[in-house]
Amino acid sequence: MTDTLTPVLTDTWDAEGSWKLATYEAAGGYTGLRTALTRDPADLVQLVKDSGLRGRGGAGFPAGMKWGFLPPPDGGPRYLVVNADESEPGTCKDIPLMLASPQHLVEGVAITSYAIGCHHAFIYVRGEVLHVYRRLLAAVREAYEAGHLGTNIHGSGFDLEVTVHAGAGAYICGEETALLDSLEGRRGQPRLKPPFPAVAGLYARPTVVNNVESIASVPGIVAHGADWFSSMGTEKSTGHGLFSLSGHVTRPGQFEAPLGITLRELLDLAGGVREGHELKFWTPGGSSTPLFTAEHLDVPLDYESVGAAGSMLGTRALQIFDETTCVVRAVSRWTDFYAHESCGKCTPCREGTYWLKQILHRIEAGAGEAGDIEVLLDLCDNILGRAFCALGDGATSPITSSIEYFRDEYEAHLDGRGCPFDPARSTLFDDTPQAPPALAGAGGH
Structure with a gap:
């Protein structure tokens, strides 16, 4: 079954010093950038369209089409912003990628910037992942020193500045317009669309916002071709x-x-x-x-x-x-997260996630009431499609789907006045891990 693996972005993860520029270049890194700089930017946009690359951040919107939405140049700046604010429970692909092979992203930023006519790109990374932030800073510094970024890159006449920005820690800033507000120094809250970022994004200028993995996939497409990329995956979900x-x-x-x-x-x-x-x-x-x-x-x-x-x-x-996991408990934990991370801008999400959280807590605790399941579904119906951004919709998904597949489990919580599952059995380990011995304090021997 190992032949189903496709090591492209992960090809050098097991190499010594995989995050270093020398390791990346030894594996063919920056071949794509050198090739891109010899081509017309419009051809690169078309190449990405032809490859079928879809955004890897969740929505799956065609990347090349998003680039093509930018209006014609008007003499003013345009920007590329990389969304590296990965923070949804269970989502953990961009952070390992930036940690193990940040040059994939840096080269992708350079190629994409050249293709869309951007001369200042931003990588917005979650501030809590300090080790990743430092590694990105080091990777960008190495790329500058090697001439892959900066002024007159490889004699092409193309200039590019790259800024790595650490966010202050908010799930809502994963929404592209909230990210842009945060990057501008304002409170991270979603903007009303239209206008879309392609028309009025960062500093009200045309902006492309793409996920880390999306941009990191670009060098391979340029180096190996659209047919190579589209030969993997399915007809409509390539790569x-x-x-x-x-x-x-x-x-x-x-x-x-x-x-x-x-x-x-x-x-x-x-x-x-x-x-x-x-x-x-x-x-x-x-x-x-x-x-x-x-x-x-x-x-x-x-x-x-x-x-x-x-x-x-x-x-x-x-x-x-x-089978040891209580679905009500799992969904309740997720709902706690969405209620906490709601930015509060719109009523359906701000108030709806609060009440979803309260009802799930009382069901799990054995204080549920007859009709609570219907109230949950009604609340979800009033949030879905009515919130300012996708956070509200996302908060309803695990609730409605879990009731669809495990309604009997919710009813068992109500009839039995509490959770029928043993929380100790639903841990990731059969034996409860023991806490390590206390370490000596500062100055201890």
């Missing part, structure tokens, strides 16, 4: 992608494979669900996507197939839960 497996799986981690692979195949690669247990439910694209169950093991993990099955491919964050 390779990082699939993050976590939870009750024997070997959790990142698996780079063509889009269209199934969870059954990925579980084979990861050693299956932990020994002695069986799959109960899982998320195909992070905690904001509708849940799947064991009956969806063979659904191809591409945008169309996952959508047709009732969920979203999202960030390909596959969280695996076995």
Whole structure:
């Protein structure tokens, strides 16, 4: 089954000093940039369109089409902003990529900037991941010193400045317009659209906002061609992608494979669900996507197939839960997160996530009331499609889908006046791990 893996972005992750420029260049890094600088920028935009690359941040919008939405040059600046504010529960692909091979992203930034006529690009990274922030700063510094960034890059006449910006820690800043407000120094809250960022984005100028993995995929497309990229994946969901497996799986981690692979195949690669247990439910694209169950093991993990099955491919964050897990408890934990991260700008999300949280808490605690399930569904119906951005919609997805597949479990909480599951059994380990011995304090011997 290992032939289903496609090491492109992950090809050098196991190399010594994989994050260093010398390691990246030894594996063919920056070949794409040198090639791109000899071509017409419009040809590069068309190349990315032809490859079928779709945004790897969740929505799956065609990247080349997004680039093509920029208006004709008017003599003013235009910007590229890389969304590296990865923070949804279970989503963990961009941070490992930036940590293990940041030059993939830096080269992608240079190529994309050249293609869209940008001379100042920004990488907005989550401030809490300080180790990643430092590694990106070092990678950008190395690229400047090697002439891959800066003035007159490789004698082409193209100039590019790259700024790595650390956000202050807010899930809402993963929404592209909230990210732009944060980058401008304002409170991170979604903007009303239109105008879209392509017309009036950062500093009210034309802006492309793309996910880390999307931009990191560009150098390979330029170096090897659109046909090479589209030969992987499916007809409408082309290329390779990082699939993050976590939870009750024997070997959790990142698996780079063509889009269209199934969870059954990925579980084979990861050693299956932990020994002695069986799959109960899982998320195909992070905690904001509708849940799947064991009956969806063979659904191809591409945008169309996952959508047709009732969920979203999202960030390909596959969280695996076995039969020991209380679905109400899991959904309640996720809802706590969305209620906490709501920016409060719109009433449906601000008030709706608060009440969803309260009702789920009382159901799990055994204080639920008859009709609570219907109230949950009614609240979700009043949030879905009515919130200012996708956070509200995402908060409803695990609730409505879990009630669809596990309504009997919700009813058992109500009838039995509490959770029928033993929380100790739903941990990732059969034995509760012991806390390490206390370390000596400062100045201790």
